[in-house]
Structures are given as C-alpha cells and as structure tokens.
Amino acid sequence: MEFINYLTPPGNEILNIIRSANFQVVENSSKCKNKSIFGWQESKIVIICTNNIIKHGQPHIYITETLLHEAVHVAQSCKGGSFHISKKLMPLPPEKLVDVKKSNSISSNSSTTEHEAYWMEDKPEKVKYVLNKFCF
Numbered sequence: 312m313e314f315i316n317y318l319t320p321p322g323n324e325i326l327n328i329i330r331s332a333n334f335q336v337v338e339n340s341s342k343c344k345n346k347s348i349f350g351w352q353e354s355k356i357v358i359i360c361t362n363n364i365i366k367h368g369q370p371h372i373y374i375t376e377t378l379l380h381e382a383v384h385v386a387q388s389c390k391g392g393s394f395h396i397s398k399k400l401m402p403l404p405p406e407k408l409v410d411v412k413k414s415n416s417i418s419s420n421s422s423t424t425e426h427e428a429y430w431m432e433d434k435p436e437k438v439k440y441v442l443n444k445f446c447f
Contacts, residue, residue, distance in 0.1 A: 321435035
C-alpha cells in the first residue's frame with residue numbers, strides 16, 4: 312500500500328489501532344472513482360484514495376489527515392454514533408465548514424459526525440483516545 316509511505320509516526324500508530332480494532336484498510340477502491348473523495352469508511356472497511364490525494368498535492372499532509380479523519384469515523388462506528396461534542400467546542404475554519412457540507416452531500420453521515428471528524432483530523436492524540444475508548 313503506497314499511502315503508508317506518506318504517513319507520519321502518529322498516522323502509523325493510528326493505522327495499527329484501526330487494524331487492531333478489526334477494520335480492514337484498503338487503497339484506491341471503486342469509491343475513489345469520485346475524484347473528490349480522499350477517504351471513506353463503511354462497515355469494517357477504511358478506504359484511502361491515495362491516487363486522488365496525490366493528484367490534489369501535498370500527500371505528506373493529506374494522507375495522514377485523511378487516515379485520521381476516517382479513524383474518527385471508525386471510533387464513531389464502534390460507539391454507534393457521534394460523540395455528542397458541542398459544535399461550539401469544535402470550531403472549524405470556513406474552508407473546513409465547506410468540506411463538512413461537501414462530505415454530507417456524498418455520504419450518509421450526519422453533519423455532527425462529519426464536524427467531529429474534520430475537527431479531530433489534525434489531532435492524533437484525540438483520535439487515539441476515541442479509538443481506544445470506543446473500539447476496545
């Protein structure tokens with residue numbers, strides 16, 4: 312899997328936690344035909360769209376961020392829904408709020424679960440915490 316070459320050390324650690332929680336991680340599946348998709352989580356599968364991310368640029372940033380984002384969805388899946396964190400406690404910059412809307416338009420996730428994932432995708436310690444709390 313090519314995406315592993317771009318992961319930061321915390322990204323590698325989170326990948327191992329996802330796998331330990333019995334989730335399969337695949338790369339460039341048919342979901343990735345939609346060029347705007349960087350990652351996807353459904354059932355017990357996490358998809359990383361490495362080719363889409365590389366074409367977008369800065370894969371050394373966006374591949375780890377995408378894995379962390381999808382890892383939040385893994386933890387939400389283990390929990391059975393959102394973490395119920397107030398959006399006031401999870402401020403997002405305007406460009407990420409646009410991303411939340413885009414994600415909601417192509418997935419069945421609620422705006423709350425997407426908001427949580429976008430807020431945590433650059434916070435590996437929080438992602439590790441929710442994975443360990445809800446998946447083990």
